Amino acid sequence: MKRRKFITLAGAGTIVIGGSVYFLNNNYQNNKxxxxxxxxxxxxxxxxxxxxxxxxxxxxxxxxxxxxxxxxxxxxxxxxxxxxxxxxxxxxxxxxxxxxxxxxxxxxxxxxxxxxxxxxxxxxxxxxxxxxxxxxxxxxxxxxxxxxxxxxxxRQCTKVTYDGKKVAGNELKILEMSAQDEGISTQLFTDKKDMETILEYLVEGNSAQMRDKAFVKELKDWIRFNPSEAIKYSDGLYSAVSGNPTSPSWLGNFIFNMAFTEKSENDKYMEQMRSSAGAIAFISEQDTIEHWIKAGRSYQRFALQATALGLKHAFINQPVEVPQVRAQFADYLGIGERRTDLLVRFGYGPEMPKSxxxxxxxxxx
Ligand SMILES: Cc1cc2nc3c(=O)[nH]c(=O)nc-3n(C[C@H](O)[C@H](O)[C@H](O)COP(=O)(O)O)c2cc1C
The missing domain is CATH 3.40.109.10 (NADH Oxidase)
Incomplete structure (x- = not known):
């Protein structure tokens, strides 16, 4: 079976392997x-x-x-x-x-x-x-x-496509204010041109990660393919949270290996970024543990404020996780030697199952 065909079938909810039909569950309503x-x-x-x-x-x-x-x-x-x-x-x-x-x-x-x-x-x-x-x-x-x-x-990280609606100027100000802290600065973007440039860094970072077998393996180790697995560990990334179908673990592994490609992920991020109202970068003054903690605090405050305003958000950290791209992204932001800690997109979107x-x-x- 060709890969494209396989992916289409997976999205449709059934998959045929060796003559047997398996059902993928897009309905994540699981009572337990x-x-x-x-x-x-x-x-x-x-x-x-x-x-x-x-x-x-x-x-x-x-x-x-x-x-x-x-x-x-x-x-x-x-x-x-x-x-x-x-x-x-x-x-x-x-x-x-x-x-x-x-x-x-x-x-x-x-x-x-x-x-x-x-x-x-x-x-x-x-x-x-x-x-x-x-x-x-x-x-x-x-x-x-x-x-x-x-x-x-x-609050939740809503890792799906949003509705493309803009956020009002006064709410953007409230959001920006919420993230302020000594030792941390932020840069907030809503212009289409800026969002497209950030998307380029996102795609570059994502491509580098997708080509790194160790990265993909580490990520897969934390994915929970169905509710029982998610409940058993009570940690990790449950597939339904990101809008992906649930399936038995062996089938989830199989589909992951087939469908989780550089192109499919980049396409997903393009759609997600273009559906978002804006993005915000959290930049610490010094690259120290104390400042990394501060950056986390600053993000969490932003996330709670966004939630209070009815907004959704999700991390798009690829440009700051891959060291080479991080340096290029720092040039784009004009922050010299300072570190961009976190990068987040926001906008209006659906409520997804929680983690x-x-x-x-x-x-x-
Ligand atoms: C420091 C940090 C880095 C993260 N990086 C990413 C990321 O690169 N991509 C992503 O989709 N989510 C990222 N997340 C979000 C987590 O996946 C998310 O918080 C976790 O799965 C729990 O889900 P919840 O926040 O909706 O409860 C990050 C979170 C933190 C705090």
């Missing part, structure tokens, strides 16, 4: 998966309790943050009115993230969720970074359930 999602992506019902109960709830909110490949590379230690966050290096992705930049950016995302959730529990979070670990100490304040807090269980998270007890040490 939905139940787990509803448990995970919910607000607390109680905003007071013992120190341990409150800290545990804050850790739960932290785990709802974005994180690279959904490896959930974090460990939390609960203290008396404090939480320490450290990397779980057993969940690092050495190919796409050789210097652990994304691990620390993910810890930054988790930290930012804690900051906003804490207010709802009447706590102000004071964040510091010491010895590659994040320390969050809390002091009492009056309870405040902010719109960014309300957005925590609604799973591991139980809170598994990430507390």
């Amino acid at each position: 998966y939905e139940d787990r999602i509803n448990e995970i992506w919910s607000h607390s019902t109680k905003f007071s309790g013992s120190n341990n109960e409150v800290m545990k709830e804050l850790v739960r909110y932290a785990t709802l943050a974005a994180n690279s490949h959904n490896t959930q590379p974090w460990l939390f230690k609960i203290g008396n009115r404090s939480i320490s966050i450290s990397p779980d290096f057993s969940r690092r992705c050495p190919v796409v993230d050789p210097d652990d930049h994304h691990v620390y950016a993910s810890l930054g995302c988790a930290t930012e969720n804690i900051v906003h959730a804490a207010k709802a529990f009447g706590l102000k979070a004071n964040v510091s970074v010491q010895n590659k670990m994040i320390e969050v100490d809390f002091e009492p304040i009056s309870i405040k359930k902010t719109e960014l807090f309300q957005a925590i269980p609604k 799973l998270r591991r139980p809170v007890n598994e990430v507390i040490i």
Whole structure:
């Protein structure tokens, strides 16, 4: 069977291999998966309790943050009115993230969720970074359930095509403001010409990654092809989240090997970028762990603000993950030696199934 034909069949929902017909499921409504999602992506019902109960709830909110490949590379230690966050290096992705930049950016995302959730529990979070670990100490304040807090269980990375609608100027300003932080700057793009140029870097980065067998293998290792597999691991990239059909693992592997090509991925990104209202780059002043964490915090705030405004967003990090392309992209942005940490597109799009998270007890040490 020719590859094109194979892909068409996969999209149609059935596939014939060796005379047998297999069904691919485009309907990701799976009861068990939905139940787990509803448990995970919910607000607390109680905003007071013992120190341990409150800290545990804050850790739960932290785990709802974005994180690279959904490896959930974090460990939390609960203290008396404090939480320490450290990397779980057993969940690092050495190919796409050789210097652990994304691990620390993910810890930054988790930290930012804690900051906003804490207010709802009447706590102000004071964040510091010491010895590659994040320390969050809390002091009492009056309870405040902010719109960014309300957005925590609604946020998701929406990795599909959007509707092409523009975002109003005042909302773009709110978005830009939300990402501001000392040591981090942003560049926001909405012009068609700029979006097309960014797309060129995206395609270049994506092509480099798709030609790298180790990258593709690492990515595939984190893909969960069906709800049972997704629930079993409660981590990784569940195919339905990105709008792909679900299938038995062996079939998913087979289809992945056939259909996941440089061209198909580049075509997908072209469509996705051209359907987006804009893109934003997060740039740190110094290339240090402290700044990678700050970049993660800045992105997470942006993501919560975007969610509060009814916007969707997704990472398009290829231009900043491939070192050569990162240098060229830095020239385009005119940022000299500074590092672009993260690149994100945004716009209006559909709600997709959410990603799973591991139980809170598994990430507390
Ligand atoms: C540092 C970092 C890097 C990421 N890189 C990418 C990326 O290159 N492409 C992508 O589609 N998603 C990327 N993501 C998004 C994750 O895949 C996503 O957060 C994770 O799967 C969990 O899904 P959720 O955010 O919708 O809960 C990244 C997230 C973080 C924090």
